[in-house]
Amino acid sequence: xxFDFSPEEQKFAEEVENWLVExxxxxxxxxxxENFTQLSDTPERRAFMKKLAAxxxxxxxxxKEFGGQEIEGVYEYILNEALSKHAAPQIGKGVGIIGKTxxxxxxxxxxxxxxxxxxxxxxxxxxxxxxPEAGSDAANMQLKADKVEGGWLLNGQKMWxxxxxxxDWYWVxxxxxxxxxxxxxxxxxxxxxxxxxxxxxxxxxxxxxxxxQVFFDDVFVPDEYLVGKQGKGFQMISEALDLERFTMFxxxxxxxRSDVLVDxxxxxxxxxxxxxxxxxxxxxxxxxxxxxxVAKALSTRFVCAxxxxxxxxxxxxxxxKLFTTSLxxxxxxxxxxxxxxxxxxxxxQDDAPLRGRFEGAYRATMNETVGGxxxxxxxxIIARRHLGLPKNF
Amino acid sequence: MDLDxxxxxxxxxxxxxxxxxxxxxxxxxxxxxxxxxxxxTELWGQMGELGLNGLLIPEQYGGGGLGLLEAAFxxxxxxxxxxxxxxxxxxVMSAKVLLAAGSDAQKDAWLGKxxxxxxxxxPAWLEPERxxxxxxxxxxxKSEGDGFKLTGRKRSVPYxxxxxxxxxxxxxxxxxxxFLVDPNAAGITRKQLLSQGREPQYQIDFDGVTVSAEDRIxxxxxxxxxxxxxxxxxxxxLAAQAIGGADRCLTETVDYANQRIQFDKPLGAFQALAHYxxxxxxxxxxxxxLVHEAAWNADQGRSVSRFGPMAKLFCCEAYRETTxxxxxxxxxxxxxxxxxxxxxxxxxxxxxxxxxxxxxxxELIASDVxx
Numbered sequence: 001x002x003f004d005f006s007p008e009e010q011k012f013a014e015e016v017e018n019w020l021v022e023x024x025x026x027x028x029x030x031x032x033x034e035n036f037t038q039l040s041d042t043p044e045r046r047a048f049m050k051k052l053a054a055x056x057x058x059x060x061x062x063x064k065e066f067g068g069q070e071i072e073g074v075y076e077y078i079l080n081e082a083l084s085k086h087a088a089p090q091i092g093k094g095v096g097i098i099g100k101t102x103x104x105x106x107x108x109x110x111x112x113x114x115x116x117x118x119x120x121x122x123x124x125x126x127x128x129x130x131x132p133e134a135g136s137d138a139a140n141m142q143l144k145a146d147k148v149e150g151g152w153l154l155n156g157q158k159m160w161x162x163x164x165x166x167x168d169w170y171w172v173x174x175x176x177x178x179x180x181x182x183x184x185x186x187x188x189x190x191x192x193x194x195x196x197x198x199x200x201x202x203x204x205x206x207x208x209x210x211x212x213q214v215f216f217d218d219v220f221v222p223d224e225y226l227v228g229k230q231g232k233g234f235q236m237i238s239e240a241l242d243l244e245r246f247t248m249f250x251x252x253x254x255x256x257r258s259d260v261l262v263d264x265x266x267x268x269x270x271x272x273x274x275x276x277x278x279x280x281x282x283x284x285x286x287x288x289x290x291x292x293x294v295a296k297a298l299s300t301r302f303v304c305a306x307x308x309x310x311x312x313x314x315x316x317x318x319x320x321k322l323f324t325t326s327l328x329x330x331x332x333x334x335x336x337x338x339x340x341x342x343x344x345x346x347x348x349q350d351d352a353p354l355r356g357r358f359e360g361a362y363r364a365t366m367n368e369t370v371g372g373x374x375x376x377x378x379x380x381i382i383a384r385r386h387l388g389l390p391k392n393f
Numbered sequence: 394m395d396l397d398x399x400x401x402x403x404x405x406x407x408x409x410x411x412x413x414x415x416x417x418x419x420x421x422x423x424x425x426x427x428x429x430x431x432x433x434t435e436l437w438g439q440m441g442e443l444g445l446n447g448l449l450i451p452e453q454y455g456g457g458g459l460g461l462l463e464a465a466f467x468x469x470x471x472x473x474x475x476x477x478x479x480x481x482x483x484x485v486m487s488a489k490v491l492l493a494a495g496s497d498a499q500k501d502a503w504l505g506k507x508x509x510x511x512x513x514x515x516p517a518w519l520e521p522e523r524x525x526x527x528x529x530x531x532x533x534x535k536s537e538g539d540g541f542k543l544t545g546r547k548r549s550v551p552y553x554x555x556x557x558x559x560x561x562x563x564x565x566x567x568x569x570x571x572f573l574v575d576p577n578a579a580g581i582t583r584k585q586l587l588s589q590g591r592e593p594q595y596q597i598d599f600d601g602v603t604v605s606a607e608d609r610i611x612x613x614x615x616x617x618x619x620x621x622x623x624x625x626x627x628x629x630x631l632a633a634q635a636i637g638g639a640d641r642c643l644t645e646t647v648d649y650a651n652q653r654i655q656f657d658k659p660l661g662a663f664q665a666l667a668h669y670x671x672x673x674x675x676x677x678x679x680x681x682x683l684v685h686e687a688a689w690n691a692d693q694g695r696s697v698s699r700f701g702p703m704a705k706l707f708c709c710e711a712y713r714e715t716t717x718x719x720x721x722x723x724x725x726x727x728x729x730x731x732x733x734x735x736x737x738x739x740x741x742x743x744x745x746x747x748x749x750x751x752x753x754x755x756e757l758i759a760s761d762v763x764x
Contacts, residue, residue, distance in 0.1 A: 001402070001462065002395050003686050009394070074394070262762055282759035283752070289762050290703040297682035298675070304396040319675040379671035380664070387647050387670055389661035
């Protein structure tokens with residue numbers, strides 16, 4: 001048992017940290033964007049990702065044959081934790097689920113077209129699984145893909161596609177075989193976001209960024225843009241999640257918020273007395289710090305399970321996601337409770353405590369226990385796969 | 394970074410598990426409840442023979458010289474078995490206090506006997522209407538000649554009826570000091586007070602008990618610092634014990650939820666109940682890694698001023714909450730003496746209240762973070 005990174009991993013973490021300090025840029029690295037910091041949605045942030053690519057930090061865990069370095073996924077974990085700690089964009093969908101799925105299942109055309117673009121940070125993707133009738137029941141996608149001469153015609157609607165308004169390509173699940181059982185009738189496609197029959201509609205949220213719904217009206221997708229085998233879409237989606245545990249939900253933003261809150265409490269006063277001397281505040285801080293340590297322990301648990309290379313750490317990852325997302329919200333709630341009436345002053349105004357960091361974070365983190373598999377879905381996974389309880393839905 | 398067990402560590406766990414399965418059936422735990430002595434001879438003997446009592450004691454005193462991490466593995470098993478033994482008071486707290494501050498004579502006299510189980514030492518720490526910090530120590534040790542006279546009352550002293558020595562925390566002119574005291578000395582009266590966890594606990598009155606200067610442990614006025622440091626490590630093991638108890642409570646509840654049928658399906662097929670269990674398992678699995686990280690840090694010589702309190706705070710609450718939700722799944726039978734669930738339910742709360750309770754731990758953590 002060893003809770004420290006190996007000397008090599010430590011060295012890499014330091015290298016990344018130093019590089020991020022040297023390349024600090026307030027336009028790119030803005031903590032007030034909270035979880036949207038991970039997106040490369042502006043020219044500045046895309047330029048930043050090009051710099052990461054030049055460092056050779058994209059696709060580190062990929063096979064050498066496809067331009068990777070074949071090093072352990074834990075390096076990508078270290079990288080993403082450091083990036084998110086600095087509120088910089090993260091490596092994500094491209095080198096993660098999309099790149100890895102293409103490497104395993106993509107045809108030569110797709111591999112040759114997309115893998116170099118991913119490694120050079122020349123392409124941004126949006127992922128389209130959710131639909132109005134496919135929320136937690138992800139396999140219930142209804143978006144139709146009808147076979148036509150030379151390709152497929154896609155019709156229907158996607159929901160919650162966060163990156164649709166800036167992405168270049170769309171990674172889309174669609175129903176190709178409506179007569180088969182729902183898990184066996186889905187296929188994956190790559191769709192050019194410039195397709196004129198694709199309509200992206202912004203959905204404003206109470207967080208600071210928008211998400212999108214996307215409408216498909218006879219969107220033609222050529223045959224070669226079918227990913228893997230027809231009808232294997234859901235299996236590939238599930239497999240990709242298991243392949244991509246290292247870069248999923250970073251802990252750094254939560255740890256960062258805890259640190260920001262602690263630093264603020266240390267200096268703040270109320271009725272001329274130091275706020276930190278208030279017993280309730282002290283109790284609250286003790287629990288935030290403790291629960292953050294538990295979240296870190298749960299992250300250590302899934303990282304170690306993923307490192308061991310045995311079966312995918314589905315359970316460990318579900319436990320981590322369940323605990324950490326609810327902690328994330330609790331930290332924001334507790335911070336506002338500590339700030340009291342001043343906590344309501346909306347983010348972005350200099351007169352707000354911490355410029356309203358927690359007022360904004362309280363809104364922005366609301367979705368964490370829903371997106372990426374709701375807390376209830378995680379509990380179902382833990383109940384069935386970990387505890388061996390019967391199917392309950 | 395890895396959470397793999399070394400071969401020797403796995404052996405320690407397997408050995409403790411096998412021994413407890415054989416020598417610590419639940420019936421034994423029940424039989425020992427409220428017993429004035431509370432020490433099951435055969436089990437205690439086995440633990441001594443297998444070296445579990447000397448786990449933390451260096452080899453030169455006949456112990457195994459293992460680390461806190463290995464001890465944490467054993468404590469998870471002790472918690473799982475609800476083992477009714479004076480291991481924590483004697484082999485952890487008393488041994489640690491002697492190792493940290495004892496004279497050579499004190500160490501030579503007691504550590505070997507603690508390690509083989511032939512002597513039991515127990516700390517006399519808490520007092521009525523007083524707290525768990527340094528200020529809570531009011532029992533007076535008045536200088537007299539080249540020794541001291543102890544006067545006052547101690548509470549919640551575990552296993553005092555069978556103890557060969559008490560380690561008494563007392564107030565001297567120099568501050569707080571620790572004394573080795575013979576529990577049969579003149580002026581001492583012991584009275585058993587039944588406790589929620591049902592281990593034998595005693596109220597002890599000291600009426601001018603004479604103690605010689607050689608029986609003070611450590612330099613004058615260093616008692617609280619010694620005790621405080623030992624507690625920070627000791628509570629990591631109690632956190633492990635909580636995880637063991639919670640884990641068994643949950644495992645037995647999951648089995649029950651798979652068997653018990655209501656509305657034509659097993660209880661575990663109801664999400665309201667399954668989600669209780671999923672939450673409990675998450676807290677237990679996270680708490681376990683926190684315990685290991687805390688113990689590992691202690692073994693690396695790093696400070697556990699935050700890790701120790703965090704581990705006990707979180708794991709004891711995880712244990713308590715696990716027993717609460719499991720009772721919901723068992724239903725009415727959890728409330729009966731016949732079923733074992735009540736044993737976890739009582740022990741979880743007693744453990745949370747003992748050896749630094751929630752508010753005390755919260756303040757330790759807050760102080761480490763904020764002050």
